[in-house]
Amino acid sequence: MPNDASLRITPQPVRRQVEERLREAIISGRFMPGDHLSDRLLCDLFGVSRGVIREAVRLLEAEGLIDVVPNRGPFVAYLSPAEASQVYEVRAVLEALAGQGFAERASEDEIAELRAVFEEIAAARPGLDRVALLGLKRRFYDVLLRGCRNAYVARMLDQVLNRNTQLRATTLSDPERLPRTVTEIRRIVEAIERRDAEGTWQACRDHVAQAARVALRILNQQASEKAEAARGRLPAPAAD
Structure with a gap:
């Protein structure tokens, strides 16, 4: 504790x-x-x-x-694989809406701020403290939510992201996830810089889909290991 x-x-x-x-x-x-x-x-x-x-x-x-x-x-709270899948479904739509709105309505200063936070994420190394890396991702989303100019999307996505942060911490246990995350977020930022709302929408959806794939694989593996451990603790059936 x-x-x-x-x-x-x-x-x-x-x-x-x-x-x-x-x-x-x-x-x-x-x-x-x-x-x-x-x-x-x-x-x-x-x-x-x-x-x-x-x-x-x-x-x-x-x-x-x-x-x-x-x-x-x-x-x-625990998140089961089924619950996590639902969280990612909702996050994908809300994040795509936020990204699209940002591409359409954010100021040039906000786009530059988003790029600066991304560069910090891109400079991170796999050994970076998990809390520090999650803090960088949180800053990225803070800028995205502010610049999308949609209070309802921002409020709902913020709540989903709070729930999803536990899952983001789970995906960080995959050593290959960070470089892939950087590639996916770079695509989002570059689409925003082109003011390509449709491209940003798709880049956000793809980013969440890849994160979901990793998290669900890990959660299903953990659930399987727990089930195996539970079966190992059960008493053997009585002989006939």
């Missing part, structure tokens, strides 16, 4: 800060799927009251990041 003093909360608005810090701790992998988020743990970690913690947990449960199990409490 994490024990990071940087997560502790300073004054107002406390509930909002706890919500943001807890979300960050989950999507960055400080808390992993299945971890128990007890009141005592979170109160000690963030230095706030139980009521504030429970309100933040309720909000993140609504986002799908936390599961509250009756009589056991909150846990970091």
Whole structure:
């Protein structure tokens, strides 16, 4: 379990800060799927009251990041392969809309800003800290969502990306994924720089499809390994 003093909360608005810090701790992998988020743990970690913690947990449960199990409490949510596939389907459409809108409506300064963040991603090496790399991807999407000039797409995609960050962390375990990600995002940026809305739409769809392929392969493998382990723990059937 994490024990990071940087997560502790300073004054107002406390509930909002706890919500943001807890979300960050989950999507960055400080808390992993299945971890128990007890009141005592979170109160000690963030230095706030139980009521504030429970309100933040309720909000993140609504986002799908936390599961509250009756009589056991909150846990970091798992994503099954079937759930992950649905998340990627939604993300693909929303991200394509955001990319298309950005190509059509972003300012030249925003396009330059997007290019600058991409260059930082392209310069990253496979050994880069996972949290740092996810932070770069988050900055890329922050610019994309701002420049697409569609508040509804931005709001919905932002929520999907929060859920999807756990999956992005999963794909980073594939050593071949980072260079392919760079190639895919370069295609998006270059289409935007040409103001090619249709090309940006397709590049975004293709990027999400490739990410989904890697994540689902890993998740299916993990699910298979868990099933095998569970079968290994079952008692042998009684002899006739």
